[in-house]
Amino acid sequence: MFYVFYALALIFIIFWCGLWILHFIAIFHAKLKFYRKIDPYYGIPYDGVSILKPLKGLDSNLHYNLESFFTLQYPVYELLFCFEESTDPAIPLVNSLIEKYPDIDAKVFTGGNIVGVNPKLNNMQPGYLAAKYDYIMISDSNLRMREETLTDMVQLMDDDVGIVHQLPFTWDREGFAPALEKIYFGTAHARIYLFADFMQVNCHTGMSTLIRKNLLDDVGGLQSFGCYLAEDFFIAKSIMERGWRTRISSLPALQNPGCSNLKAFRERLKRWTKLRSAMVPHTIILEPLSECLILGIFTSWAVYVIFMWDPVVFYLVHVLIWFLLDYTLLSIIQNGSLPFSKFYFIIGWLYREINGPLIFLSAFWDNTIKWRTRIYKLHMGGIAEEISPKLKL
Numbered sequence: 001m002f003y004v005f006y007a008l009a010l011i012f013i014i015f016w017c018g019l020w021i022l023h024f025i026a027i028f029h030a031k032l033k034f035y036r037k038i039d040p041y042y043g044i045p046y047d048g049v050s051i052l053k054p055l056k057g058l059d060s061n062l063h064y065n066l067e068s069f070f071t072l073q074y075p076v077y078e079l080l081f082c083f084e085e086s087t088d089p090a091i092p093l094v095n096s097l098i099e100k101y102p103d104i105d106a107k108v109f110t111g112g113n114i115v116g117v118n119p120k121l122n123n124m125q126p127g128y129l130a131a132k133y134d135y136i137m138i139s140d141s142n143l144r145m146r147e148e149t150l151t152d153m154v155q156l157m158d159d160d161v162g163i164v165h166q167l168p169f170t171w172d173r174e175g176f177a178p179a180l181e182k183i184y185f186g187t188a189h190a191r192i193y194l195f196a197d198f199m200q201v202n203c204h205t206g207m208s209t210l211i212r213k214n215l216l217d218d219v220g221g222l223q224s225f226g227c228y229l230a231e232d233f234f235i236a237k238s239i240m241e242r243g244w245r246t247r248i249s250s251l252p253a254l255q256n257p258g259c260s261n262l263k264a265f266r267e268r269l270k271r272w273t274k275l276r277s278a279m280v281p282h283t284i285i286l287e288p289l290s291e292c293l294i295l296g297i298f299t300s301w302a303v304y305v306i307f308m309w310d311p312v313v314f315y316l317v318h319v320l321i322w323f324l325l326d327y328t329l330l331s332i333i334q335n336g337s338l339p340f341s342k343f344y345f346i347i348g349w350l351y352r353e354i355n356g357p358l359i360f361l362s363a364f365w366d367n368t369i370k371w372r373t374r375i376y377k378l379h380m381g382g383i384a385e386e387i388s389p390k391l392k393l
Helices: 004-035 063-071 091-100 119-130 149-155 176-186 188-199 215-216 231-241 262-278 283-289 292-307 309-335 342-364
Strands: 049-055 076-082 104-112 135-139 163-167 166-172 208-212 245-248 254-255 368-371 373-378 384-388
Touching: 004 188, 004 309, 049 119, 049 149, 049 283, 063 091, 063 135, 076 292, 076 384, 104 119, 119 208, 135 149, 135 176, 135 215, 149 208, 163 231, 166 176, 176 188, 176 262, 176 309, 176 342, 176 368, 188 309, 208 215, 208 231, 215 231, 215 292, 254 342, 262 283, 262 342, 262 368, 262 373, 283 292, 283 342, 292 342
Parallel strands: 049 076, 049 135, 076 104, 163 245, 166 254
Antiparallel strands: 135 208, 163 208, 368 373, 373 384
């Protein structure tokens, strides 16, 4: 029995060492990748980009978010705003921006086309069919863009690259919930995202992504992914399986929703956890063991078994170093002073670390996903079934 415990302890120590390697790779990868100098005159003539903006509803920051797309420092692009309903309250706002910036090629599409259970793809389908450029950019409604972002993404689209995507991050906002979002996206989420990008493992999110349109057309367009809720993962999977690379933009995607609260944040993380577990089943084991506090408990026991080290001291040092590396990574991605105090960071970091395992457990026992007004049942492989449908388009 001793040898069984010894072998198990050794496995935990090896896994623990692997995660520290992951930490350092993410930090160095972020340092090398982010905030490179962007030459606005690079690559003339420019390739045109069709930007799909799926929209639903109105919030207090939507005007600023959408206007940032009308002021991009890029010469050839079109904006395709897609609405599920012709009565959406955001349509007058979009029309007012189109009038304000008459030199920008922008169109509004309403009604959508049903191509599957995914409401985002249903919403974007008319815009996709009308897109006239070789590059498609899919951009969520809550993003606020820097002027040079599109130029940066197009410049990174080398001959062997099929997708350029942005690391999810957040715009600076006041309050604990926005601070918690920035901490999560700049630490736990960024760590895995950057490591996966370094290893060329599929980590693609459809929050802000530039794609060669012909690679989508070759497999039937967006409608080929309508059976999935996490269409972004399967789009990247399809493209990477055909030998194309993905690259990460040197500028993160800046989420800027009109309001944030802790309940909505937890529900969002729970939904993502369910999707990951269905698409990549081995995360059911690896994900909770990768959490700082849980990993520290098991590894403290392991070093006591093998080396007879004090488990309490080891655990405290483990947590401290993990905390410092997370702060370092967040500072690199922020590229400047954090919009909150170090005390805020400590509280937010502890809140996230304590709630991470709890969110995973609550997600594990329920395979249904609530998305706005709809409810879906999730099956292994990532295929979704709508069980509480909204009125059909």
